[in-house]
Amino acid sequence: MKLPNIKKVSYPESTAEAVAILSDEKRNAVPLSGGVSFIFASTAGVEELVCLNRLPLRYIKKKNGGLLVGATTLVSELVEAGAVGSYADGILREAARRVGSTLNRNLITVGGSLVQPFIWSDLPAVALAMGAKIRIQGKKSRTIDAEKFYARPPRQLLKGGDLVTEVLFPAPPPGSRAAYRKFALTENDFAILKVAILLSRRKRLCREITVAVGGATVLPQRTPMAEAALRGKQASQVLVNEASELAAEEIKVSRDMRCSNDYKRELCRVMVRAILEEILLDQKVAEWKLF
């Protein structure tokens, strides 16, 4: 960690105050939430740190069947909150639970994890699968869909002074099922691959589906072909197999030193299939066996 030119640390108590500091170009200020990504970041030009931990952004609220999560909420608070556990089959809780270690989860914030995705980040894939809406406050405050937010490295979206303040995980549609699975070498290893799926169904009819794959590239990605193969169809094992094969083919994979790209594709196929078997075909699999 090196902040050779740091001159000031400020602790704004309101978002407006934070935005004002961050948008003042002369101050060369950067926001700091959990601070975990700092050891990976280049910080030579930074003259001011804007600590966000006094902003009133540490909350988890239920909203119309969805969840409203403040940006400085700790990942461990997601794990602990009852509302998160009961949201969408616990998909967000499961992803949060698998973020790094307990010690890491006590530092990493939801906002930081969403804005600064690494190939190992767990929350972005769930945000993408659930169609999360990310609230940005700045000179021009706005709300961006996760899909657009992750079309490019999110920081490119953020102009001077912009701050991600909140994320809405919308209410899942009626009759929906959701699941998040992470495949890693050890229990708290960086994932080799993770898959988040949200679907709504009536019996075997798959009405709507979103498949998000993380860990294949830095940004989470949807698998439109696989989704199209299932959307509006009567699900069957054959269709599930087909869809998972499509997902494996269509994802972009960047090099991972630990395994071949082909292995990641195979993993994608297996994981998408297994999740679909579980939440679409109702096949029972003991939970600990999943991945």
Place this chain on the structure above:
Amino acid sequence: MEIVLTINGKKTRAEAGTSETLLDLLRRLGYKSVKYGCGEGFCGACTVIMDGRPVNSCLVPAVTAGGREVITVEHLGTPQKPHPLQEAFVEAGAVQCGFCTPGMILSAKALLDKKSNPSEEEIREALDGNLCRCTGYVQIVEAVQLAAKRMKEKKRKREKKIK
């Protein structure tokens, strides 16, 4: 940059270096139980309890530690008057080289503060950020169970007395 933080209950004014982490700062101030093991938030040797939660102090820029409440293992007990966790770690064979021990004990304390009767799985979860190469963890988990049991008994006895 001058900051004021609370370390082991003591309000402390300190000059935080611009490339220092909280780990560096604490060690420089003499809290040597906080160890450097990896500097990347993976090993947990630098664990401190900050504002009630155990964290990797190597990931916290020192200049941002102002206003924080930090607890290191020095605060828990002394050899003459150890904390039940320290007692249990010693007894159960959970201490081998002892380099990870302060961090382990702090993670375990944070758990027991929240949950007096944790399951084995919850203990493993709570300690998952603290690496140990000596013990293979088995005796560490046993030590936390032992401490939990004793702390509960103590509490029960105390409550009985009050009644």
Place this chain on the structure above:
Amino acid sequence: MNNKQKFSEVGRSVRKVDAMGLATGRAKFTDDYEMPGMLHAKLLRSPHAHARIRSIRTAKARALPGVAAVLTYKDVPRVPFTTAGQGYPEPSPYDDFILDDKVRFVGDKVALVAAETDEIAGEALKLIEVEYEELPAVLDPRKAMRSSAPVIHDEKECYIAIPVPYEPERNRAARVEAVVGNVEKGVMEAEVAVEDEFENQTASHSALEPHCALSWLDENDRLNIISSTQVPYHARRIVSRALQIPVKRIRVIKPRLGGGFGGKQEVLLEPYVGILTLKTGRPVKMRLTRKEVFTSARVRHNMITKVQVAARKDGELTAIDLYALSNTGAYGTHGLTVASNVGTRTLTMFRCPNMRFSSDVVYTNLSVSGAYRGYGGTQGILATAITMDDLAERLGMDPVDFYLKNIIGGGAEVPILKELGEGPVLGQPRVSSCELAACIKAGMEAIGWKKKRGRPGGGRFRRGIGMSVMMQGSSIPYIDMGSAFIKMNDDGSFNLLMGATDIGQGSDTVLAQMAAEVLTVKTDDIIVYSSDTDLTPFDVGAYASSTTYLSGAAVKQTAEKVREQILHVGAALLNTTPGKVHLSGGCVIGPGGKSVTLKEVGTSSLYEKDQFQISASASSISHESPPPFAAHFVEVEVDRATGKVRVLEYVQAVDCGTPINPVLARGQAIGALINGISYALVEQYIYNSKGAMLNPGYGYYKIFCTKDIPKITTIFVPSYEPTGPFGAKSVGEVCISGPLPAISNAIYDAVDVRLHRTPFTPDKVLEAIHARRRG
């Protein structure tokens, strides 16, 4: 079992003597020491696998405010030495220099800086201008000895100080060959023979404490070094050689150590802080970063092993032929001895008339290998235990029955040790105690071997069960020496001073228990001080599983001498003769039950009559290296869709003689086991095509955490080693070697594929499953 006596302090799980200091954060490790005016040192590391330094300019670095010294190869003595902390003369080649004009691996040292702060030292490194001439590199041990391969040690100074083959011009750092009987004949006599090849990966010890050293000149101009070392005396001698200053001018002190596992049996930092202190006159501290520990400290030898085993139809072994191509990396530390242990730790276990072991140890431009818990046994047992599993299957035998038929028992003569031992062998080498058969029986019972074996089930998840047997040694006979000194205090307590090096394993405690046993006091009446070359007598240090056995014998003898003196004083106080008194329960007891306490004895000896210091010293060398044995049984579940292997249950049964402290012995056995399972499943060095390690951090070099631990059962079978103190032999290393082959065998039981290359990561397992399906 024989000679089993009832002990009072030995065999009890007394509290580890240093544990409370550690648990309360009071205990000091090297990095916890500070000196006024202390400088911080850093090494500039090579970005190239193999290169010559054409020019190196340090003016800018020297000019940086706060920089106290910048040294290059031009500024340091050019004396070849080895960093391997072994007995003298070391069986490792003298092929290293403090700094050199050549670099031989990515992470090799280039230049040395000392500055007022760690940060300034880091800045100074960036200001050193180096021009390299890149040389072709050897990145594959299989290609190291080819005539076309670049020579890594082309310097004229390198040599080995003992009479063994050393051919740096062929990149061969060592060669081992040992034969008993006639292997070809043995294979001819066999009805079934199996040949196979294996490769184990490079791995990091991952002691939680990174290497650290602090040096200063005391008021007498002597160089004092506090170091995180497993080998204080070897460190003193090697520093003396490297810096060309006399041993008498050096003091090495070992404080608490944050684990070693062999990684700190290397003198990696002491010469550097030492030379900086000599040049600047100031205290200097150097602590490796975790990244440096990965890239520039030592690793487990990567080896390619080839093995042939042959047996008659009834399962009797007729031949074992084992070859290891050992990759020692850029320097030859522990090259010869780790290789020879590949043979020792495997062939010793079997009653087989025809055995051969050979090995080539080759230089490459990769991470430097060194001592690592298991020390060749891990590599050898990987090869033999999988091949024997295969052979047993081809014979239609249960591997358990195959082993029971072929392993040695107590009192066995082991002719191969004559050819392979590290030291001189007098007479026919033998193994006194061996309860390996009991280990196998206890382990198979505990895991339910018979009912679980060969029942993988159907579907995606298949279960399998596998086993392995293993052994280690206890000290290096005729070479290793340990000694101790005990003095008595006026309150009846004792100071035990010894060179034996507690690195976290608990030797201070175990050795104090032994002294307490002899002196009939409680362990906490023994005040332990270990490993300070000025104050404690010599000991080779913590390696070769020697401390309990060898240093223990020295402590026991020392305590016995002290006991004699106590009896003399006690007898005088009781107005009788020493022959008529005995020591019991902390009292000297005379005729008619009259007694004096140790406090009275101590006080009398120091203050009252014929005053003298009750004290003694004794040394011990070993004549045997009694092996501890273990049998491992593991049940796994293999996901045929992803290749992921999950360890469900692990049972280990261990013969370590008398466990002096059962809780600590169990800790050693489990700690080694988990390191072994973690190594088998996830740990690995990943290099790029230029020989640079891509994953030098715990982010991508994973070791097991609490959540990765399977259900473990550890059984100590009753055993008594007649040559060991109180029946003890070693327990520190043996259990690390079982998981590789046991898990591979279990995977085979589950999904019918044999894994030959470690670690058994999901991608590798899946590939093997697919390859089998393809046929």
